Amino acid sequence: MKRLALITLGVAALASFNVSAQSQAPRHAPTFAKDVASIMFNKCATCHRPGEVAPMSLMSYEDARPWAKAIRSKVVSREMPPWGADMSQTLPMRNDISLTQQEIDTIAAWVDGGVARGNSADMPPAPNFKTGWTAGTEPDLVLEMPVEFEIPAEGELGVQMFYSKVPWDEDRFAEIVELKPSNRAVLHHAGIYFVDIPEGARLENGRIIGPDGKVIGDRGSRGLPSTDSGLPGSSKLLSWVPGRGLDHHRADIGKRIPGGKYINWQLHYNPTGKPEKDRTKLGIWFNKVPVTHEVLIRQAGDPLATTRGGLSIYRAEGREVEYKADPGSTRRSRTTPNIPAYAEHWRLTGITPVTEDITLYAMSPHMHLRGKSLKWVIVYPDGREQTILNVPKFDFNWQFNYELKEPLKIPAGSKILGLGVYDNSVRNKWNPAPHLEVYWSEQSWDEMYQPFTEYSVDSQDLTVLKPVTQQQRR
Numbered sequence: 001m002k003r004l005a006l007i008t009l010g011v012a013a014l015a016s017f018n019v020s021a022q023s024q025a026p027r028h029a030p031t032f033a034k035d036v037a038s039i040m041f042n043k044c045a046t047c048h049r050p051g052e053v054a055p056m057s058l059m060s061y062e063d064a065r066p067w068a069k070a071i072r073s074k075v076v077s078r079e080m081p082p083w084g085a086d087m088s089q090t091l092p093m094r095n096d097i098s099l100t101q102q103e104i105d106t107i108a109a110w111v112d113g114g115v116a117r118g119n120s121a122d123m124p125p126a127p128n129f130k131t132g133w134t135a136g137t138e139p140d141l142v143l144e145m146p147v148e149f150e151i152p153a154e155g156e157l158g159v160q161m162f163y164s165k166v167p168w169d170e171d172r173f174a175e176i177v178e179l180k181p182s183n184r185a186v187l188h189h190a191g192i193y194f195v196d197i198p199e200g201a202r203l204e205n206g207r208i209i210g211p212d213g214k215v216i217g218d219r220g221s222r223g224l225p226s227t228d229s230g231l232p233g234s235s236k237l238l239s240w241v242p243g244r245g246l247d248h249h250r251a252d253i254g255k256r257i258p259g260g261k262y263i264n265w266q267l268h269y270n271p272t273g274k275p276e277k278d279r280t281k282l283g284i285w286f287n288k289v290p291v292t293h294e295v296l297i298r299q300a301g302d303p304l305a306t307t308r309g310g311l312s313i314y315r316a317e318g319r320e321v322e323y324k325a326d327p328g329s330t331r332r333s334r335t336t337p338n339i340p341a342y343a344e345h346w347r348l349t350g351i352t353p354v355t356e357d358i359t360l361y362a363m364s365p366h367m368h369l370r371g372k373s374l375k376w377v378i379v380y381p382d383g384r385e386q387t388i389l390n391v392p393k394f395d396f397n398w399q400f401n402y403e404l405k406e407p408l409k410i411p412a413g414s415k416i417l418g419l420g421v422y423d424n425s426v427r428n429k430w431n432p433a434p435h436l437e438v439y440w441s442e443q444s445w446d447e448m449y450q451p452f453t454e455y456s457v458d459s460q461d462l463t464v465l466k467p468v469t470q471q472q473r474r
């Protein structure tokens with residue numbers, strides 16, 4: 001299976017640059033119960049628990065004990081937990097799972113000091129993942145892919161497009177959304193969008209049948225870029241890639257789930273060598289207090305506009321590239337030049353002019369195998385520049401959503417820059433074909449530039465515009 005193979009490769013490659021750290025051992029040897037368990041529960045257990053992405057559970061002393069040496073080496077080298085941001089050039093993030101130097105020293109001293117268990121009385125309660133949702137509680141509502149998809153043992157599958165109707169007529173707002181595959185071994189990545197379907201079209205087994213009886217909204221047949229259903233009114237809800245699949249907004253800031261629209265489930269599966277099945281679920285937790293603002297997601301470079309249309313501005317290797325964009329579309333313009341063969345440090349910067357006061361909440365980098373680094377910089381009206389997120393070594397295997405601890409106010413007249421760098425040289429160990437020019441598309445051997453940025457527009461006040469309906473439960 002491709003994804004695991006990539007992850008394994010990553011370990012082999014990373015192991016060659018172990019940073020040696022002198023651990024400052026505390027005076028007493030730390031014990032698991034007193035010193036280590038809380039670190040494992042807070043910073044490791046989201047992935048290291050039964051049924052999750054990591055190979056072993058670290059939920060108890062018995063689980064962790066046999067792995068002590070490996071744990072020491074992975075945390076000292078900072079390979080674990082995976083976290084791409086350079087925090088010296090990044091604002092504090094509320095979902096930061098990286099370890100402090102003191103936590104690293106504690107783990108090292110625990111291993112060096114004999115891997116003591118300690119007193120049961122000191123053991124903190126283990127986190128509760130019983131619901132199976134990373135969010136930790138049962139969603140208010142679970143929506144399922146309209147059909148169970150059967151993944152063949154072999155071959156290359158295009159992105160599968162399924163549709164189901166949003167089961168309410170008025171817009172509602174979600175504080176948390178989480179996507180959960182029923183079979184995570186086969187899911188490579190996924191995205192959930194909302195779309196409109198044409199008059200006279202109908203749903204049949206999760207596909208849309210147009211008025212003329214032909215299947216529509218299935219890219220394969222139309223040669224469209226794969227994140228593009230070709231249907232109007234498209235907007236994104238969330239992405240699932242390794243390291244992410246849970247979007248947690250703020251108590252009074254929600255993601256709009258538009259009534260009357262259709263959910264477009266886009267799933268890219270990788271065959272594993274034997275026939276598999278999946279039926280991915282979407283968990284929704286509605287806001288519990290009235291929502292004042294809605295979260296919008298754009299990529300740096302695309303217009304902020306709350307309205308459709310507008311110019312997108314990119315700079316490729318210093319040269320301006322402009323095109324008319326539909327903010328709902330992830331389509332890269334034809335005018336964006338391809339990345340030349342062997343280019344080692346090829347730059348693409350997206351520039352979003354901030355046309356009204358906004359509040360920024362989160363950012364997530366998405367690139368493919370040539371992605372080298374991605375950095376968000378705010379240029380304020382007085383010319384001051386502030387780097388708010390720097391991911392210096394982009395890792396295709398770990399694409400986090402970086403959630404600001406304190407939302408950031410950005411005044412009108414500022415600019416949001418997303419500075420991307422690509423490495424198409426032989427020095428990039430992930431590069432499948434340095435001798436080829438790289439095109440913009442969704443296949444992992446092609447490239448993407450998606451510095452997703454989540455924000456709300458300050459002047460919006462949903463409580464005034466119309467009574468909020470999100471409190472209505474099923």
Ligand code: HEC
Binds near residue numbers: 007053067
């Ligand atoms: C975001 C998910 C995630 C988090 C958080 C995480 N890990 Fe991992 N860990 C993985 C995955 C996936 C692997 C297997 C592939 C790899 O090594 O990249 C792994 C592998 C490991 C290994 C190597 C196992 C082997 O086969 O040799 C160790 C040791 C480890 N993790 C320790 C930790 C510790 C300790 C923490 C917390 C301080 C932690 N991890 C946090 C996902 C995670």
